[in-house]
Amino acid sequence: MKVTLCGTGTPLPDPNRAGPATLVEAGTTTLMVDAGRGALMRLVAAGVLPLGLDAVLLTHLHSDHICSLNDVVSMHWTMSSEPTPLKVYGPVRTKEMADGLLAMLGPDISFRLAHHDDLTWEPIVEVEEVLAGDHFEVGEAAVIVGRTNHAPVEPSVAFRVEHEGVVAVLGGDGVPCDELDELCDGADAYVQTVMRDDLVRLVPSERFLDILDYHSTVQDAARTAARAGVARLVLTHYIPSLPAGQEDEWRALAAEHFEGEIIVGDDLTVVEF
Ligand SMILES: [Zn+2]
Numbered sequence: 672m673k674v675t676l677c678g679t680g681t682p683l684p685d686p687n688r689a690g691p692a693t694l695v696e697a698g699t700t701t702l703m704v705d706a707g708r709g710a711l712m713r714l715v716a717a718g719v720l721p722l723g724l725d726a727v728l729l730t731h732l733h734s735d736h737i738c739s740l741n742d743v744v745s746m747h748w749t750m751s752s753e754p755t756p757l758k759v760y761g762p763v764r765t766k767e768m769a770d771g772l773l774a775m776l777g778p779d780i781s782f783r784l785a786h787h788d789d790l791t792w793e794p795i796v797e798v799e800e801v802l803a804g805d806h807f808e809v810g811e812a813a814v815i816v817g818r819t820n821h822a823p824v825e826p827s828v829a830f831r832v833e834h835e836g837v838v839a840v841l842g843g844d845g846v847p848c849d850e851l852d853e854l855c856d857g858a859d860a861y862v863q864t865v866m867r868d869d870l871v872r873l874v875p876s877e878r879f880l881d882i883l884d885y886h887s888t889v890q891d892a893a894r895t896a897a898r899a900g901v902a903r904l905v906l907t908h909y910i911p912s913l914p915a916g917q918e919d920e921w922r923a924l925a926a927e928h929f930e931g932e933i934i935v936g937d938d939l940t941v942v943e944f
């Protein structure tokens with residue numbers, strides 16, 4: 672299995688980090704988990720064109736995790752040579768979001784249909800809303816959905832992707848919870864969005880300090896990894912943005928609680944296992 676961090680950023684714009692998006696290649700199956708800012712650019716940099724995606728999986732509907740989905744939908748459609756559904760799995764209200772996204776693309780869709788004689792179909796987005804405990808298959812990958820605690824973002828989910836006994840868990844945003852521990856059990860890789868609470872506390876902004884109660888710290892992620900007995904912890908979605916050269920500091924904070932491999936990387940970092 673191959674995991675590529677397509678975007679390691681957060682809602683705050685960063686010239687060096689795309690928004691949250693992780694590519695999971697499981698055998699011949701290609702999944703994109705979340706579609707944050709610039710996701711499609713990074714996807715192509717990772718060698719995957721929009722039509723190469725077998726499905727998009729969304730952990731939750733915060734804007735930073737979905738704001739490039741319109742780009743994925745548009746290009747998946749305009750680059751297709753025949754009607755090709757884009758499968759999107761996400762929590763409850765994903766359908767509402769996708770309907771709004773297609774409505775927003777309404778003018779564009781009408782222009783392209785009018786201009787290209789060989790393009791006779793509208794984008795086909797097949798949304799499947801998933802609940803914690805659901806199982807589904809995409810190509811060669813078996814996916815289990817777990818609950819995460821990112822309140823008041825309800826529901827939010829994590830995904831356990833399995834292929835030939837190899838497992839990656841995409842934790843999304845949130846604080847640790849028993850359900851996440853269970854989902855991560857024995858995984859080969861656990862990808863978690865993280866925050867440095869010590870650095871966030873230095874920012875004199877009430878609105879920024881609000882985020883302290885709904886993100887895993889680096890140490891939280893490491894403790895989840897240790898409890899679940901995962902082989903490697905992959906950190907992403909660095910809050911605040913991780914400047915070049917500070918990776919060892921973040922890794923050391925995790926290493927206080929987790930003895931396995933710890934990956935702290937820039938966009939397009941590849942982890943294979
Ligand atoms: Zn979020």
Ligand SMILES: [Zn+2]
Pocket residue numbers: 681682691733735736844864908
């Ligand atoms: Zn986020």
